[in-house]
Amino acid sequence: MTGKTQTSNVTNKNDPKSINSRVFIGNLNTAIVKKVDIEAIFSKYGKIVGCSVHKGYAFVQYMSERHARAAVAGENARIIAGQPLGKSCSLMVFTLVL
Numbered sequence: 001m002t003g004k005t006q007t008s009n010v011t012n013k014n015d016p017k018s019i020n021s022r023v024f025i026g027n028l029n030t031a032i033v034k035k036v037d038i039e040a041i042f043s044k045y046g047k048i049v050g051c052s053v054h055k056g057y058a059f060v061q062y063m064s065e066r067h068a069r070a071a072v073a074g075e076n077a078r079i080i081a082g083q084p085l086g087k088s089c090s091l092m093v094f095t096l097v098l
Contacts, residue, residue, distance in 0.1 A: 020065040023072060025058045029081040033058075041080070045071040 025038065035053045042048060042060045046067025052059050062068045078085045 018061065021062040021068045023060045023062070023068050025060065025075075025085060026056070027083050027085060028053075028057050029083045030055055030058070032081040037080075041075065041078075042071050045074060 023042070030053055033053075035051055035058075038053060038058050038060060039048055039051050042051075045062070047063040048060055049063055050059070050061035060068075060071065062071070075085060
């Protein structure tokens, strides 16, 4: 361990206040890109409280919606491991509709 705090794998919180701070990252080559890579790229926008990587996509949960929106604006259309993010709205902030 490098002394760095581990980020939670939980990104599916049902709290209406936290749902707007979750970013979906699609079109992701998860055979190459790992959780640590996602955290390194997206941590510059704010404190990440959760990060989960699945086959072809990932979620990043921030402390605030402001950080999530900054990440979307900053990383939209970025190319990671040969795959462009943001194509067909694959990078977005989830909003809760009541």
